[in-house]
Amino acid sequence: MRIPEIIGRMGLQMRKARQLRRDRQKDLAARMGVSRLTVMKMEKGGPEAGRIPLETWLRAAEHLGLLDTWQEVMKVRADPFEEYDRKVREEERIRKGRVKKPGHRETGGG
Numbered sequence: 001m002r003i004p005e006i007i008g009r010m011g012l013q014m015r016k017a018r019q020l021r022r023d024r025q026k027d028l029a030a031r032m033g034v035s036r037l038t039v040m041k042m043e044k045g046g047p048e049a050g051r052i053p054l055e056t057w058l059r060a061a062e063h064l065g066l067l068d069t070w071q072e073v074m075k076v077r078a079d080p081f082e083e084y085d086r087k088v089r090e091e092e093r094i095r096k097g098r099v100k101k102p103g104h105r106e107t108g109g110g
Helices: 003-021 023-034 036-042 054-062 068-073 082-098
Strands: none
Touching: 003 023, 003 036, 003 054, 023 054, 036 054, 054 068
């Protein structure tokens, strides 16, 4: 998915959330401390919405009760191969421990 598509979806979700709260654009804008035009641009999701600062998007999410959804955006997911890699490293460490070290010769009678 490309950035313009993501911004478009964000705008649509913002509009849906605002409408579910039975909020008007001008009321949301006033609470956010921005103009109604800014809210309109965000909801439209076009190129102009992409130039709106992240802080403004976060402020909108906060006022619409969606801020917790933003916490998931940059969350680092667990590596699905991390457990496998750990097991392989552990097996390798154990295997290396079993190998006879050079220089340790068995001495016999002569």
